[in-house]
Amino acid sequence: MDLLAYFGASIDLYCERLDPGFWAEPVNALTNLSFIAAALWVSRALQVRQLDRRDLRWLAWSIGLIGICSFAFHTLGQRWAAWLDSGSILLFLLGFAATWTQRVLGWPWSRAWLGAAIAGAFIGLGTLLLLQIHTTWMRPEVAWYISTWLAIAITAACTPRLAPNGGAMRPWMWGACGMFTLALVLRQLDQSVCPWWPLGTHFGWHLSNGLVTALAMQALMVATPPSAKPVQRALSWPLNWFYTLFVWGMALVLLFEEWGWEYLAAIVAWFGRLPGLRWIEGRIQALPPYASLALFGVPLLTLLPVKLLALYWLGHGHTLLGIGVIISAKVGGTAITARLFMLTRPTLMRLAWFAHWFNRWMAFKDRILASVKASAAWQQWVRAKANIRQLIQRVRQLFKPR
Known part of the structure; x- marks a missing residue:
């Protein structure tokens, strides 16, 4: 197969797109401003709280990158832009997993990236398993987001038990999990509502996920790394083994x-x-x-x-x-x-x-x-x-x- 033809092929996945034009999905394209707004809010919050942390700033930039890549996909409508969109989301997820490992478990950065490796393996294997089920009601592109939802839910459940200030992080993590649940529902419904709602519901996916990233970043900003080494060794044995x-x-x-x-x-x-x-x-x-x-x-x-x-x-x-x-x-x-x-x-x-x-x-x-x-x-x-x-x-x- 010609790679140029493959990546340059046009994609029509959503109700709003009726032709291959640049502004064929204006609402889907413009609602990506939610990611830009979330990135700006996180950057401003870091300045106000005087949190001089490069990892959190990097995550804020990666949120803005999601908005840019998703805007490119919903305007150009080509397969290479879709890969870029998915890649930017994966980049944020892995970066968040590594930062969560460092902030919650207190691991040095030389080991904290193993949290990203575990998260990536979990999402990848979960996606392959869901694709093997061949469910008729689930859209194929939703499969890996369900694995992501499971990873977020597990993280939200573990945070109160692992983090010293888990009580402060808990509402933000569960808020992100709940909002991502809503986002998944809106993404799944998009094609189903086309006959009577031509605009579709994918724009709600963007708005919801912009809030998801903001809530998840708020959880990291209020986190304080553990200081008790015995607790760290006892609770992070999977990462020690890995x-x-x-x-x-x-x-x-x-x-x-x-x-x-x-x-x-x-x-x-x-x-x-x-x-x-x-x-x-x-x-x-x-x-x-x-x-x-x-x-x-x-x-x-x-x-x-x-x-x-x-x-x-x-x-x-x-x-x-x-x-x-x-x-x-x-x-x-x-x-x-x-x-x-x-x-x-x-x-x-x-x-x-x-x-x-x-x-x-x-x-x-x-x-x-x-x-x-x-x-x-x-x-x-x-x-x-x-x-x-x-x-x-x-x-x-x-x-x-x-």
């Missing part, structure tokens, strides 16, 4: 990358001692920074035909051959990339932006590995490995000729 799983998963990837990278680079360096290859490596080290950066595209482009050939073999029943070629291409490409990086690293570090992000990546990797190596499981593995080595040495001594 964080541990994430750290160990990243550690396995990083350890494999670090050890495999060094060994593969050493193998390629051995071949680099040959006279012809030594001259090529000298020319590579003499390249300017951006030419060195572009050089990393060579392994990718060189191995692309090989990987396509492997896919061809897989498609024609040669499974072992195809998998073997893919693994060999991956190992070979990694080895060449590792050697190229060792040759060009001093040159690349002259680029300020590259040095900045490379140092941040190394610091992140060191933190992950340090966290794992400080764990009881890792220490136990180190002791077990030392005991195995001692056992092997004793066995060798037993069979050593005297």
Whole structure:
């Protein structure tokens, strides 16, 4: 399918739109001002209350972004604008989940984003489940909003129990949940009322959700992070488990990358001692920074035909051959990339932006590995490995000729 044709296709989902014109949905388009109004109100409330919090300001801007993207969709009426509209809503939902995790559970931002990951997984899996039910009364685009409603309801129910000032947050969270319920009803009814109410009810979806975002932000503005560490550990065990799983998963990837990278680079360096290859490596080290950066595209482009050939073999029943070629291409490409990086690293570090992000990546990797190596499981593995080595040495001594 032609992607340009797909994303450029016109969409007619609502009663008000009768033609593909720009102002075919004037009421639906203009009611997006409710999001702009909510964003301005939150920004003003932060100033009045002297809450200098970048996370809340960012959420206020994301509310305004919803209004802009939804306005684009209801004026242009094309599929790419619909994706932009849904994406801006998802951005606010994930940002709210992360901020709620930080404000209510007291997690640092390095872990609070796991709240967004859990919320995104819950909404995504819930949407897939609802789409599998194939209900005749529910509009398909409403499915993921029902999962969102469930997430909001669960959050509203948990807030009074988890937040130190849950009583102050509770009316705002349940108010947001109730208003979103009304919004869902109005969205579901839109096509049903077209014959006798041509304007439809989708404009009510916009007005209701503008208020939903304002109520949800009010709940965050009155929240105070917990100070009792035991309470935090006891009540946030799912995030602790998720964080541990994430750290160990990243550690396995990083350890494999670090050890495999060094060994593969050493193998390629051995071949680099040959006279012809030594001259090529000298020319590579003499390249300017951006030419060195572009050089990393060579392994990718060189191995692309090989990987396509492997896919061809897989498609024609040669499974072992195809998998073997893919693994060999991956190992070979990694080895060449590792050697190229060792040759060009001093040159690349002259680029300020590259040095900045490379140092941040190394610091992140060191933190992950340090966290794992400080764990009881890792220490136990180190002791077990030392005991195995001692056992092997004793066995060798037993069979050593005297």
